[in-house]
Amino acid sequence: MYELVLALAIGVLAACGTWLLLRPRSFQVVMGLSLLSYAVNLFIFCMGGLRSHAAPIVPAGPPPDPSLLADPLPQALVLTAIVISFAMTALLLVVLLAARGLAGTDHVDGREDER
Amino acid sequence: MNAWPQHLVVVPVVLPLVAAAVLLAIDEQRRALKRTIAFACLVALLVAALALVQAAGEGAPLVYRVGGWPAPFGIVLVADRLSAVMVLLATVLGLAAFLFACARWDRAGPRFHSLLQILLMGVNGAFLTGDLFNLFVFFEVLLAASYGLALHGSGAARVQASLHYIVVNLTASLLFLIGAALIYGVTGTLNLADLGAHIPAVAAADRGLVEAGAAILAVAFLVKAGTWPLCFWLPRSYGAACAPVAALFAILTKVGIYAVLRVLLLFFGPAGGESAGFARDCLTIGGLLTLAFGAIGVFGAQELSRLAAFSLIASCGTVLAAVGAGQAAVSGAALYYLVASTLGVSALFLLIELIERGRAPGADMLAITAEAFGSPEREEREEIGVVIPATWAVLGLSFVACALLLAGLPPLPGFVAKLAMLDALLRPQPIASSSWMLLALLMFSGLATVVAAGRTGVRIFWAPEQPMSARVSVLEILPILMLLGVGVALAFEAGAAMRYLDAAAQVLHAPGGYIDEVLR
Numbered sequence: 001m002y003e004l005v006l007a008l009a010i011g012v013l014a015a016c017g018t019w020l021l022l023r024p025r026s027f028q029v030v031m032g033l034s035l036l037s038y039a040v041n042l043f044i045f046c047m048g049g050l051r052s053h054a055a056p057i058v059p060a061g062p063p064p065d066p067s068l069l070a071d072p073l074p075q076a077l078v079l080t081a082i083v084i085s086f087a088m089t090a091l092l093l094v095v096l097l098a099a100r101g102l103a104g105t106d107h108v109d110g111r112e113d114e115r
Numbered sequence: 116m117n118a119w120p121q122h123l124v125v126v127p128v129v130l131p132l133v134a135a136a137v138l139l140a141i142d143e144q145r146r147a148l149k150r151t152i153a154f155a156c157l158v159a160l161l162v163a164a165l166a167l168v169q170a171a172g173e174g175a176p177l178v179y180r181v182g183g184w185p186a187p188f189g190i191v192l193v194a195d196r197l198s199a200v201m202v203l204l205a206t207v208l209g210l211a212a213f214l215f216a217c218a219r220w221d222r223a224g225p226r227f228h229s230l231l232q233i234l235l236m237g238v239n240g241a242f243l244t245g246d247l248f249n250l251f252v253f254f255e256v257l258l259a260a261s262y263g264l265a266l267h268g269s270g271a272a273r274v275q276a277s278l279h280y281i282v283v284n285l286t287a288s289l290l291f292l293i294g295a296a297l298i299y300g301v302t303g304t305l306n307l308a309d310l311g312a313h314i315p316a317v318a319a320a321d322r323g324l325v326e327a328g329a330a331i332l333a334v335a336f337l338v339k340a341g342t343w344p345l346c347f348w349l350p351r352s353y354g355a356a357c358a359p360v361a362a363l364f365a366i367l368t369k370v371g372i373y374a375v376l377r378v379l380l381l382f383f384g385p386a387g388g389e390s391a392g393f394a395r396d397c398l399t400i401g402g403l404l405t406l407a408f409g410a411i412g413v414f415g416a417q418e419l420s421r422l423a424a425f426s427l428i429a430s431c432g433t434v435l436a437a438v439g440a441g442q443a444a445v446s447g448a449a450l451y452y453l454v455a456s457t458l459g460v461s462a463l464f465l466l467i468e469l470i471e472r473g474r475a476p477g478a479d480m481l482a483i484t485a486e487a488f489g490s491p492e493r494e495e496r497e498e499i500g501v502v503i504p505a506t507w508a509v510l511g512l513s514f515v516a517c518a519l520l521l522a523g524l525p526p527l528p529g530f531v532a533k534l535a536m537l538d539a540l541l542r543p544q545p546i547a548s549s550s551w552m553l554l555a556l557l558m559f560s561g562l563a564t565v566v567a568a569g570r571t572g573v574r575i576f577w578a579p580e581q582p583m584s585a586r587v588s589v590l591e592i593l594p595i596l597m598l599l600g601v602g603v604a605l606a607f608e609a610g611a612a613m614r615y616l617d618a619a620a621q622v623l624h625a626p627g628g629y630i631d632e633v634l635r
Contacts, residue, residue, distance in 0.1 A: 026278065029282055073305075081292055084255050085289075088285055092285065099275055
């Protein structure tokens with residue numbers, strides 16, 4: 001059940017992100033990239049397997065059964081990925097504002113469609 | 116325990132990082148100090164890269180276990196022959212871009228030298244790392260620096276081109292993460308050598324997932340490599356970037372190619388079990404299409420910067436198609452071609468700015484219009500004994516050298532590389548149809564480059580619309596001559612260089628020794 005909900009959530013986020021990424025307004029593109037990165041982060045997270053009530057930390061004492069523990073590596077990876085995508089989005093926003101100021105339009109090509 | 120030469124492996128990553136941090140702390144006004152520090156770092160980096168090439172040439176790859184953790188658990192840096200050569204190439208380009216920028220470009224915006232060092236750190240790290248996620252991190256480092264450098268000098272055209280460049284690369288990074296996560300989900304490891312050892316044994320039910328993951332990864336790499344149809348962002352971004360940055364960016368496409376070669380050949384090498392040779396056909400076809408696209412682009416390029424960008428695309432296509440042939444001898448020649456063509460394109464990007472400086476903006480367009488419709492105002496003038504200024508002569512000769520290098524004509528290494536590639540391609544019997552196509556396309560791209568460069572060269576140097584007055588400092592000609600000099604040296608020492616790169620290609624195609632050395 002959890003798996004289905006998570007898979008649907010990732011799918012909806014990725015679909016919305018892709019659609020927005022292909023839109024002509026630069027703000028839509030930024031939102032699309034953000035949604036896509038959420039989808040990707042969730043995807044990485046669930047690649048370690050879905051567990052509830054399982055810590056990624058080995059307690060002191062005799063070595064426990066590994067199947068009772070969560071995989072810590074995807075959590076570390078997702079943390080790195082979140083930080084990087086956050087920083088890159090911030091940078092993209094600055095470039096976007098500069099492009100908006102220089103071109104006078106928020107179209108990604110710097111000029112409106114000729115119609 | 117790491118013996119001394121093994122610490123060498125981490126130097127190309129740590130040195131530029133430290134230099135960048137120091138440079139950040141120094142005020143922008145103290146330009147001489149900044150330049151001295153950056154120059155010292157680059158020279159030290161060059162020495163380290165040469166030592167690395169020497170050390171890696173002795174046989175087994177050098178493995179650096181960061182923090183002393185054993186291989187599949189900790190992060191490793193691995194320097195085999197290919198990595199070492201690529202680090203050396205990146206450093207040479209970095210030095211050339213630095214020298215060129217010192218003449219005037221480093222004053223066009225803040226923190227140029229720090230960004231350049233960070234870019235080199237990311238590029239070197241990507242060449243040296245032996246871990247998939249670490250590769251992602253180094254990719255992000257070099258991309259972050261490249262965004263800053265692409266914007267260097269500002270202006271509407273650069274900001275607009277950078278916006279596209281950033282969005283395309285961010286999307287590619289997301290694909291990279293999806294691919295890496297898929298592969299981790301199936302195999303439970305991210306160490307490249309460990310993955311190479313695990314993938315042949317993956318259960319049949321999970322094989323599709325691994326292959327899908329690798330394919331998604333490859334798409335992310337091919338976007339950076341500039342493979343058709345993922346290369347439409349390239350001519351515009353590289354054309355808009357300022358000259359030293361564009362020259363340095365020539366190595367970024369090579370990072371993409373390197374990653375494709377390393378990852379695909381390690382995962383799906385001859386010992387790859389059922390997946391052996393996965394996606395090799397795609398590599399061949401993609402490479403051929405890219406080569407054709409690049410050659411046609413070169414043919415139709417109206418501006419010099421687009422000519423350079425399209426020849427970059429064509430050279431990427433050549434390497435990919437040649438490696439797709441799946442023979443170590445062809446790959447060795449392709450790697451030699453990669454080094455030679457990178458030097459040529461980089462020199463050309465630097466040269467373009469010097470040439471354009473002496474000409475009116477839009478002169479190329481006007482000249483082509485004039486050719487097509489006939490120019491009314493040009494009449495035969497009496498020209499007896501035109502005096503060619505020395506700078507202009509040097510620029511002209513450099514342009515000829517670049518064109519020869521890129522077109523693959525003797526005596527420069529482009530010719531040696533193409534000859535070796537064709538020789539190795541036509542050796543096995545029967546000859547594959549893709550080999551014939553590659554042969555034909557190589558000839559065509561050579562011809563296209565000769566025609567395009569000849570046309571442009573004649574227009575610029577022999578029949579200029581107005582008198583040329585290029586004010587060029589020695590500091591700007593020096594890096595161009597340096598890059599071309601390295602190219603000439605490569606032709607003179609072709610035997611030694613080819614043997615070295617051949618050995619590098621052998622390791623790529625039979626990664627057993629590499630895997631054993633890392634996991635030992």
